[in-house]
Amino acid sequence: MDSVSSPHGDPGRVRLRAFEPEHIKELHRWLNDPVSIEMVGRTPLTYEQTVKHVEKKRQNGDLVLAIANEDDQLIGWIFLQHIEYEHGRAGIGILLSPEARGRGYGLSAMRQMVAIGFGQLRLNKIYLTTRGINEQAIGLYKKVGFVVEGQLRKHGYSGGQYYDTYFMGLLASEWSAD
Ligand SMILES: CC(C)(COP(=O)(O)OP(=O)(O)OC[C@H]1O[C@@H](n2cnc3c(N)ncnc32)[C@H](O)[C@@H]1OP(=O)(O)O)[C@@H](O)C(=O)NCCC(=O)NCCS
Numbered sequence: 001m002d003s004v005s006s007p008h009g010d011p012g013r014v015r016l017r018a019f020e021p022e023h024i025k026e027l028h029r030w031l032n033d034p035v036s037i038e039m040v041g042r043t044p045l046t047y048e049q050t051v052k053h054v055e056k057k058r059q060n061g062d063l064v065l066a067i068a069n070e071d072d073q074l075i076g077w078i079f080l081q082h083i084e085y086e087h088g089r090a091g092i093g094i095l096l097s098p099e100a101r102g103r104g105y106g107l108s109a110m111r112q113m114v115a116i117g118f119g120q121l122r123l124n125k126i127y128l129t130t131r132g133i134n135e136q137a138i139g140l141y142k143k144v145g146f147v148v149e150g151q152l153r154k155h156g157y158s159g160g161q162y163y164d165t166y167f168m169g170l171l172a173s174e175w176s177a178d
Contacts, residue, residue, distance in 0.1 A: 013108040019066040019077055024051055026074055026097065033098045039134045041156045057081065067109045075100035078113045088124030090117055110144045118172045125171050131156060132164035146170045
């Protein structure tokens with residue numbers, strides 16, 4: 001798949017490309033990074049579990065794309081999941097390699113994926129959940145235009161603590177109004 005660009009003035013620092021089987025080795029590394037384990041609230045995965053995780057997403061009909069930087073290097077993945085056309089909605093998720101975080105790539109990737117969701121899949125709403133402690137992710141999502149629609153108290157557990165979960169959403173009408 002060729003790259004897709006956003007019509008919303010995104011500087012286009014990243015390109016979204018097909019997520020290929022050979023990308024799974026890198027995905028396995030990112031998933032087991034201590035920060036992503038803490039922020040996503042998952043336990044470490046074996047390589048085989050990572051392969052099954054990707055297969056399951058494909059079987060579910062999720063739109064899974066690779067994120068490539070200016071040098072065409074793989075730096076993350078992004079996906080639309082739980083796509084329900086009858087409701088015009090889908091969830092969104094993103095994970096960058098530890099080395100690529102904090103440099104604006106997430107914003108570029110999110111904007112492009114949201115543009116695909118609203119512009120090509122004709123969705124009405126894109127939503128996500130994130131841990132209340134994940135300030136970097138919440139800051140990114142707010143910058144894209146997502147708003148907090150609900151706060152689920154003490155909804156997740158890891159490292160001996162319960163954490164709140166935020167439910168955030170973005171409507172097509174809000175995106176078009178940018
Ligand atoms: C979360 C993630 C996708 C963010 O992408 P990123 O490219 O690293 O995001 P950035 O650090 O460039 O931040 C994007 C914006 O969010 C905001 N932001 C970043 N860190 C923030 C913080 N600590 N507090 C508040 N806002 C913050 C800023 O507005 C920033 O834009 P700016 O630097 O132009 O002002 C990425 O860090 C990642 O993959 N983390 C690990 C996995 C993860 O947590 N995934 C999400 C699970 S819900």
